[in-house]
Each structure stands twice: as structure tokens, then as C-alpha cells.
Amino acid sequence: MSSRTGAGREDVGTPFLLLPGAGGRAWYWHRLVPELERRGHRAVAVDLPADDDAAGLADYAAVATAALDDLGADGDTVVVGQSMGGLTAPLVAARRPVRLLVLLNAMVPRPGETGGDWWDAVGQAAARAELAREQGRPEDGDVEADFSHDVPPEVWAAGAEHAGDQSGTPFGEPWPLAAWPDVPTRVLAGRDDRFFPLALQRRVARERLDLEVDEVPGGHLCALSRPDALAGALDAIVAQTSPRHAGGT
16 A cells, blocks of 8 residues: 655654454455555554465464554554454564554453354353443344444445455364564454443453553444544554654563
8 A cells, every 4th residue: 555754743653553353354454554655644454464374373473473564563563453453453562563453443362262262251241241232232133233333335345345254273273472572552342332332342451451541532443434534543542652762662
């Protein structure tokens, strides 16, 4: 994706590496990238090898790390992982110095836990059903509607052309790090996420990272539904952190 550099701010040109969730398509970020660029940042979205049954977490991390290296950002990149991208983003941060790790409506793994075990371990199904009850929706409702409910219809329709299959291979592998990488981490949670409800994300972030979440407008796919608000939240987070070459951590 194209990028341009703004002017007039110390954090102009902050590079963002954007990792998608299941399906692995960079297209997911296509509405966010221009919003970040409009704010003077640079952004690269990555296609992950989601439809390759031979590709595991190490392969996902290798693809993402290669994209990070291509940015040539000298450790100042903000790595953003969406949903399943939460399994890969910290692996990148463990391989290379980065400015910040951002989890967006993301899975937060524990060492040795498989992605397949994560769902029951955090109680995702129960949390999703509880939110549906509270909102007067069927507990066993359409999962697709949980993703699309706040995405503009024309954007959702266009997404069908970019939808990819997701191999189960990375979900069957134990998460390989012995501990969370030593890098500043923020957790962004969509206020209207039906798939990973806000209450679930709050609890998981506290239990697993000892962090509070930052709420953003929108549902699970808020980069498609509310790209302007998400870009504003990311821009604000960057303004609160220091570049590594300026003495930040």
C-alpha cells in the first residue's frame, strides 16, 4: 500500500505495521490506511499465509517480520494485531525492536496455549451468548452478523471478493514465547464488538497482561466500520509514546 509523510509534528511519519485476523488479508485495513496517512503516518498492511496448511505461527511471524524490515523504521514501528493477529503481533515484537504493540479486538495468548484452546480458556462463547441475551438477540445467532452489524453494506459486500480461507494449523500450535515480549503494549477494544465482547476483552487484558483496555467505537471489524475513529485513537496513542531513537522504550 502507498504511503506518504506529513509534516509539522514530532511523530510525523510514524510507521504502522497492520496484521489482519483470520483469513489473513491485508484488504481488511484498506479503509484505515488512508486515515493514518492523512494524519501524517505511514502504514503497511500485510497478507498472512492464512490459506496455507503448511504455514504455522513461525511462518506468519516470518512474513510479518519481513514486512517490518522493509519499512526500515529503526525500531519505531507500531505493530497492530487484529483478532487472530494477536497471536502473531507479539512474535514480531519479540524478533525485532518496535515502538509499541497494539492489540485490537485481539486474542491474547498465554505461553504454551494453543489458539484452539484459547476460546474455552477465556470463555468466549459464554461471553458472546451473554451479550446477545442482554441485547435481546438470539444466543445462537448468525456469527456473520456479529462481524457485519456495523460495517457499511457496500464495504461488507466488497469484502466477499477478498475473503480468504483460514487454515487450522496455527490454531493447533502452542504459542511459542515463554513470556510476553518486553515492549509497551496497548489493548484497544471495540465498544460494540459482539464476537469478543467488551467485558470479555477487559477481563482477558487484566488477567493476562495486567492492562486496562482503551475503548474505541465500533464492532469487531472496526477498521472497516469506523476507520476514522480508529485512526484517531491510534494517533492519540502514538502521541503518548516516545520514539525509541528519542529515548523511548
